[in-house]
Amino acid sequence: MVSYRSPREWEIMREAGRVVARTLEAVRRAAEPGVTLAELDAVAARTIKEMNARPSFLHYHPDWSPTPYPATVCVSVNEVIVHGIPDGRVLHEGDLVSVDCGAEVGGYHGDAAVTFAVGTPDQAGQRLMDVTRRALERAIEAARPGARMGDLGYAVERTAREAGYGILEGCTGHGIGTAMHEDPEVPNVGLPGEGMVLREGLTIAIEPMLHEGGGDQAVMLRDGWSIATADGSRAAHFEHTIAVTADGPRILTLP
Template identity: 40%
Template sequence: MSITYKDAEGIQGMRTAGRLAAEVLDYITPFIKPGITTREIDRLAAECMATQGSVSATLGYQPPGYPPYPASLCTSVNHVVCHGIPNDKPLKKGDIVNVDVTVIKDGWYGDTSRMFMVGEVSIAAKRLCAITFDAMWQGIMRVKPGVRLGDIGHAIQKFAEGQGFSVVREFCGHGIGRRFHEEPQVLHYGKPGTLEELQPGMTFTIEPMINAGRKEVKEHGNDGWTIVTKDHSLSAQWEHTVLVTETGYEVLTLSEHCPKPPAFVNA
């Protein structure tokens, strides 16, 4: 499978899908407080998608070797790194949860995730969520034609490890368009000047998973999806879908209530 480059029509389709994915996260935000279950968050998201005329890309998604994914989004709580399946356990004060949404609109995919803090959380959890957000933007702000994917991974890794955190290796960002997962793979670690060179029209996700403890992860239970930190430390993730433009980048998963970029991005 080779990299697909989006033309003007494709970019417009991606903009729409990306905005709608972000608006699902906007919609569920006020509901995420102590006592809500992740299954209820999933139901609210599905309700929002129905009003948008979009559909969930995750519901029934089945890559080779996996069971069909059973929900409209992923909810990864505390030490769950990614692909957490919504369930009936209420969230409690102090939890952190990543909600990862991918919608399909008119054949185009929009993919984004955010961290949510449930009630008052510990200083350590707050810092992990903030540093992970900044790490994602450290990667995004390097996107422009001529840069290599290794430059993006290196920027994220250097920043996160410089703050005393570790970067998950087994999962990465990915190209996206008329398919959920396209080329290239976007690693969140690496060496400058290596891997594919960015060119205008490329669209891919940047979605670092950052652990408070060690980088090692493992499968949890037997649902075929849930990934947790091996040492049970907290994990956080943020995700945007980005387009390589002629001069730099455009973030395609922005919405009215999306968290604003850190100050260093515009500095």
């Protein structure tokens, strides 16, 4: 069932979104060659705690996973696009790092993701990040009352295909509010004018996930959470939580 939120609820979600944004920035600043993914997770946990919020991901247990998620944030490096579990892996110069973070304040959630390079990215890596960010921006711009969900998916898909990038099957955005994941599903592919009609009050997380390979196949790694590109190509992931308002889309996960 799709829920619609009031302006009062948007304000609470905005507070959760600020926590998410500041946590992502703290993790980005800490990501240097020689730092482990577990150390980045510790930075995220400390930042969320200092802001009197609760991590949305820690111990989260969806139906499709055999085990609860064991960390505060998802940290996915290079070919791992989403749900990477932060462990003892050491970062190296040029790695592409995608960090996905959720936080809860007052019973409401915010969710966002960024991809950045450790040190200086190569030209191809920078282009991948730029295009994925642009896909998110175009999908957000399309999220207006009266639009359809297919318009959002088409914005992402068109941006990816024009750049020659793949879109992993089954990786989508989602509704968000008093639960981390709610209806509706927010696809990264679609046709204009098709799908659910967007109404004022809808709050969704839009999250393009693109990769350098041309295919759309993904593989689940042994940890039961990490999803990687089947061809080993690098991926990027950007996400914002937004509210659909009469004045246009409102981004709730800005700093």
